[in-house]
Amino acid sequence: MDMACLEIPGTVQGDKDFTILSDHRVIKNLLEAEKAYIPSMNYFIIQSDIKPFMRKVVTQWMLEVCEEQKCEDSVLPLAVNIMDRFMCACVIKRQDFQLLGASCLLIASKLRCCNQLGVDLLCAYTDNSVTPENIQSWELLILSKLQWEMSAITGFDYVDQVIGRCSWGNDSTLLRRHSNTLVSVCYTEPSLIQYAPSLIAAACLCSAVRGLKLSSARQAASDICMMLNVDPINMELLVRFIDQTIEQSVSQSSTTQQQEVVQEEEISTKFAEYEQPETPTEVNNLYFCD
Structure with missing residues (x-):
């Protein structure tokens, strides 16, 4: 009997489970469990x-x-x-x-x-x-x-639940990817240690929607706050913090790349000053004995 595994290697995203996405108890249980x-x-x-x-x-x-x-x-x-x-x-x-x-x-x-x-x-x-x-x-x-x-329970656990329950969740295929990336960035910030996962997820989803310039941005913010029981003012403050953090990160990355390019150009210039023939004279004057 051939017992070979023919599954495709790598991570495969599962299909949506509409039974779970239609059950209001899921998010309610997440919000209750996250406190611990x-x-x-x-x-x-x-x-x-x-x-x-x-x-x-x-x-x-x-x-x-x-x-x-x-x-x-x-x-x-x-x-x-x-x-x-x-x-x-x-x-x-x-x-x-x-x-x-x-x-x-x-x-x-x-x-x-x-x-x-x-x-x-x-x-x-x-x-x-x-x-x-x-x-x-x-x-x-x-x-x-x-x-x-x-x-x-982490901010990641809310992303799919919110996107799968809202009509604007299908407006962009990049929404989930961007939201999860922002969640990861938030977890590297020391000032957000005691922030509730639901608030982090709400702010990341809202920031992603606005970053992708979806037409449903205003409706999305309202839906997210209502669904995750988040204060709109707290969410807006965290969205601004996330946007500033990303902007600083991009700016630092750009500056680092520019510095690397300048260093490479300086090194190339220094090497160019020392012109050498393809075959040094000293090599032509060498005699190899048996």
């Missing part, structure tokens, strides 16, 4: 060796790992949520921050990925500054500190 997974405090108060900019660096590294490995969009928000809740319960040293991030990525990938991130792969992403034994021991530490409550 919001970090209980601004942990920088108790983490004397950890600063907000360090969290930014570590979470951006986690984002890059997820992007390079083409992980599902839900992996990063869950990993960061696990990390934030752990930091509320346990004080760590700055030397262990990346190790904590790698361990949280391992746990999140087991829950949300078809193909989990390997321990050896995560070690390689840290330039082998940690060992597989380190990650495995920290995985158990995180699970014990959080009492195995790993399947948290």
Whole structure:
């Protein structure tokens, strides 16, 4: 009997489940459950060796790992949520921050990925500054500190629910992609640690709709606020923050690219000053003996 698996490798987006999308209890249950997974405090108060900019660096590294490995969009928000809740319960040293991030990525990938991130792969992403034994021991530490409550509600969980329930959700095929990207960006921002996932999702959806310049932008904002029980003023403030963050990121990226181009031109100019014949004279004067 031929037992070969003929499935196409990679991530395949499933079809919409209209039974779930038509049931109002789904979002209601998400809104109720999310309260248990919001970090209980601004942990920088108790983490004397950890600063907000360090969290930014570590979470951006986690984002890059997820992007390079083409992980599902839900992996990063869950990993960061696990990390934030752990930091509320346990004080760590700055030397262990990346190790904590790698361990949280391992746990999140087991829950949300078809193909989990390997321990050896995560070690390689840290330039082998940690060992597989380190990650495995920290995985158990995180699970014990959080009492195995790993399947948290994140901003990602609301995106498909909102898009699938609204008529404007089909106005652009890029809406889901843009919204999930913005959700990931929000989870790298230290100032949003204690923001409710529903508020983050609402602001990201609204920002994506406006960024794509959909004609239904005003209606979308109203629908999102009503569906996720979000204050329109709070959502607007967060939308502005997201837009500014993206603008700064694009500006910094553009500046970095321009600097790299200038450096390449300077190097090319310096090399051009040293003109050499295709075959140096010294080589023509060499005699090889048997």
